[in-house]
Amino acid sequence: AQSVTQPDIHITVSEGASLELRCNYSYGATPYLFWYVQSPGQGLQLLLKYFSGDTLVQGIKGFEAEFKRSQSSFNLRKPSVHWSDAAEYFCAVEGGYQKVTFGTGTKLQVIP
């Protein structure tokens, strides 16, 4: 069975600092990988996705993620965080037929 682990429940960074959110997955083959963001009281919005090819994926809002097969990881990064990035971030893996498994999420707090 597929699974996703987000080891950091809560992260605090200063505005302008760099950010890395960790994600490890478990799946037998090459999966589809996603990062979603959720603002309070809202649904989820896709930041970026990886299917195949280039292991560094660019997304919206200046985010990027790198797929590392050897480490079963798909970490999300941003060079300079803005206050509006404060939200909860979910990593997800799809094994097919839209059977998507989400991680437990990482809440990002941005301090001035």
Added chain:
Amino acid sequence: NAGVTQTPKFQVLKTGQSMTLQCAQDMNHEYMSWYRQDPGMGLRLIHYSVGAGITDQGEVPNGYNVSRSTTEDFPLRLLSAAPSQTSVYFCASSLSSGNTIYFGEGSWLTVV
């Protein structure tokens, strides 16, 4: 473009009552699914559908029923509500496997 529409947005039920959460999408998506979100648990898949007339169970299907009579609609039925079903429910749809998943805005359900 309405996207994915869920109703109701808020609902309070008494233990043992039944109800239906409605979900409709206007993007002609084949894949639809229901998730529940609980604090610290991420999103967990309840049921999903890969097309009209085809449904399957996800990770936490007990106590819920679904049907997919049309491409547009995917209602979620709570048969006999229990306090453990207090949660936020999200309906989602996508064009096909590996494509962006679009989420509704959520339905907040409280069972007392």
